Amino acid sequence: MILSKSFGYALRGILYVSLMQEEKRKVSLDEIAGQLKVPRYFLAKIMKEVVKAGVLSATRGQQGGFFINSNTLNTSLTTIIRLTDGEEYFNICMLSLQKCNPSNPCPLHSKFEPGRQELFEVCHNTTIGMVIKNNKPEFIKSISFH
Amino acid sequence: MILSKSFGYALRGILYVSLMQEEKRKVSLDEIAGQLKVPRYFLAKIMKEVVKAGVLSATRGQQGGFFINSNTLNTSLTTIIRLTDGEEYFNICMLSLQKCNPSNPCPLHSKFEPGRQELFEVCHNTTIGMVIKNNKPEFIKSISFH
DNA sequence: CCCATTAAAGACATGGGCGTCTTTAATCAT
DNA sequence: ATGATTAAAGACGCCCATGTCTTTAATGGG
Numbered sequence: 001m002i003l004s005k006s007f008g009y010a011l012r013g014i015l016y017v018s019l020m021q022e023e024k025r026k027v028s029l030d031e032i033a034g035q036l037k038v039p040r041y042f043l044a045k046i047m048k049e050v051v052k053a054g055v056l057s058a059t060r061g062q063q064g065g066f067f068i069n070s071n072t073l074n075t076s077l078t079t080i081i082r083l084t085d086g087e088e089y090f091n092i093c094m095l096s097l098q099k100c101n102p103s104n105p106c107p108l109h110s111k112f113e114p115g116r117q118e119l120f121e122v123c124h125n126t127t128i129g130m131v132i133k134n135n136k137p138e139f140i141k142s143i144s145f146h
Numbered sequence: 147m148i149l150s151k152s153f154g155y156a157l158r159g160i161l162y163v164s165l166m167q168e169e170k171r172k173v174s175l176d177e178i179a180g181q182l183k184v185p186r187y188f189l190a191k192i193m194k195e196v197v198k199a200g201v202l203s204a205t206r207g208q209q210g211g212f213f214i215n216s217n218t219l220n221t222s223l224t225t226i227i228r229l230t231d232g233e234e235y236f237n238i239c240m241l242s243l244q245k246c247n248p249s250n251p252c253p254l255h256s257k258f259e260p261g262r263q264e265l266f267e268v269c270h271n272t273t274i275g276m277v278i279k280n281n282k283p284e285f286i287k288s289i290s291f292h
Numbered sequence: 293c294c295c296a297t298t299a300a301a302g303a304c305a306t307g308g309g310c311g312t313c314t315t316t317a318a319t320c321a322t
Numbered sequence: 323a324t325g326a327t328t329a330a331a332g333a334c335g336c337c338c339a340t341g342t343c344t345t346t347a348a349t350g351g352g
Contacts, residue, residue, distance in 0.1 A: 001147075001238060001242075002148050002238070002240060002262075003240050003242075004309075004310095005242045005309080005310070006309080006310080007240075007241075007242075008239075008240070008241040008242035008243065009242075011241060011254075012241060015253070028327090028328065028329085029328080029329070030328090039310080039311055039312080040311095040312085041311065041312050041313070042310060042311050042312080044329075044330080044331095045310095045311090045330095045331095047329085048329075048330060048331080051329085051330090058328090058329060058330090059318080059319065059320095059328080059329080060317070060318040060319055060320095060327080060328045060329045060330075061317095061318055061319025061320050061321095061326090061327060061328055061329080062319065062320040062321060062326065062327045062328070063319080063320065063321085063327085063328085064318080064319060064320080064327075064328045064329065065328070065329080066329085077254075092147060092148070093154075094148060094149050094153075094154070095153075095154040095157060095158060095289070096147075096149075096151045096153075096154035096155075097154065097289075097291060098291075099291045100291075104291075105288075106288055106289065107161070107277050107280065107285065107288055107289065108157075108223075108272070108277065111268050111272055112265065112268065114264055114268075115261050115262075115264035115265035115268060116148075116261075116265070118260055118261035118264055119258065119261035119262070119265075122257050122258065122260075122261055126254070126257055131253050131254065134253065139253065142251075142252055142253055143241070143243075143252065143253060145243060145244075145245045145246075145250075150339075150340095151339080151340070152339075152340080174297090174298065174299090175298080175299070176298090185340080185341055185342080186341095186342090187341065187342050187343070188339095188340060188341050188342080190299075190300080190301095191300095191301095191340095191341090193299085194299075194300060194301080197299085197300090204298090204299060204300090205298080205299080205348080205349065205350095206297080206298045206299045206300075206347070206348040206349055206350095207296090207297060207298055207299085207347095207348055207349025207350050207351095208295095208296065208297045208298070208349065208350045208351060209297085209298085209349080209350065209351085210297075210298045210299065210348080210349060210350080211298070211299080212299085
């Protein structure tokens with residue numbers, strides 16, 4: 001697995017809430033999990049972190065739920081990866097060598113660098129808002145199919 | 147983790163054996179694990195698979211150990227990844243969507259494709275022999291440091 | 293032939309990602 | 323106010339990658 005399952009759940013959850021927000025309504029955990037066919041309780045944990053990080057907002061109680069805030073659409077994929085896959089994700093050596101770094105590289109460091117850099121750039125330059133922009137009719141379906 | 151720890155252990159083990167082979171000698175598991183500072187018993191399991199796949203050869207008994215064969219230097223990184231991270235590694239959707247594929251892509255499929263392709267190409271086009279070629283004096287050290 | 297040595301094979305333990313359930317706290321409709 | 327609804331928080335279990343140990347089988351030295 002290049003990225004964790006948690007990342008997929010988090011991103012899809014955020015995208016779903018952002019899409020629904022066009023209708024100015026809050027979205028409950030049950031709705032998200034149901035629509036995206038994602039394990040409800042597990043998603044709850046992840047969404048809690050997403051809210052804690054300020055990427056989404058949420059209120060409890062009747063008519064409560066998740067909703068976007070001023071950060072949401074500007075959030076980059078790297079921000080989400082940091083939440084779900086850890087701060088160090090982008091620095092871990094492909095050979096799992098702790099001391100590998102640009103100034104003390106492993107034998108494959110330079111080989112892997114372009115691909116890793118490309119993936120990082122894409123994640124860094126892609127925001128939730130940009131993904132939402134490409135608003136195909138089947139968008140919900142495309143993040144719901146199992 | 148982009149690639150498993152097992153991949154790092156396998157690759158480093160294969161590289162070590164290949165380097166020692168220049169002195170025409172077999173290498174024991176104890177030597178590999180000791181030199182590379184890798185969990186001995188865990189490495190044993192991985193090396194068994196490496197031998198079973200034909201990437202290295204091995205004999206038991208006194209003066210036994212691991213040694214290279216006609217496949218070793220031509221083995222690509224993708225072959226090793228297939229052993230340690232599974233056949234499907236290169237096809238898994240970044241959002242963990244099972245039905246995501248080029249003809250039914252997730253919203254980020256095309257974004258991730260160039261980076262993934264780059265990594266795949268590098269792995270596919272890089273062989274053990276090519277890595278050995280860049281034979282710096284500190285090569286052993288570079289795959290040994292923890 | 294016998295024994296030390298070595299990889300192969302299999303049993304078992306651990307840790308973290310993943311998943312489920314229960315309890316608590318907040319919010320709103322009534 | 324009260325109760326239904328909702329997210330937050332925490333306890334618990336499962337599975338698989340990782341790691342350890344023991345037993346078995348093969349090989350070569352003496």
